[in-house]
Amino acid sequence: GGYVSLRHNHLRDTIANLLNTVCKGVELEPALTPITNEALPRGTTACNDARLDISCRGFYSPLDKTFLDIRVLHPNSLSNAGRPLDRTYRAHEQEKKTKYLHRVIQVEKANFSPIVMSTTGGIASEASTFFKRLASKLAVKLNQPYSNTIPVLCVDTTA
Secondary structure (H helix, E strand, C coil), rough: CCHHHHHHHHHHHHHHHHHHHHCCEEEEEEEEECCCCCCCCCCCCCCCCCCCEEECCCCCCCCCCEEEEEEEEEECCCCCCCCHHHHHHHHHHHHHHHHHHHHHHHCCCCEEEEEECCCCCCEEEHHHHHHHHHCCCHHHHCCCCCCHHHHHHHHHHHC
């Protein structure tokens, strides 16, 4: 629906703007390199027009490329009902990794981070790790204490 797309796109754009401060070559919805003869595991997205939400260079180490794919979930939806929240987050992270991780590693020769957040303000473990690193890089770049960048990041990226 419209609100889900708006929320997702706002989060994507906010993360991309923050990455522009600390990384090079930030792109929105970059196309993945078409697959040629790579043997990829079952479940990997194989279509040649596949895109992820964001890519950037220099996030985990200088010059490396990182791809991000964002998911905003509603923990009380029918598809998530009856499942503990930590398992819901892990399932959504795993779904993203099944679709993209091996393709990004083998074809793009890059890193992949699924950014899974909920409409109620929660965040999955890999997204938490990503945002802690982003806060650390922002603190260095802006010459601010880490403790000042985390609250700003939390407010800016609320799904």
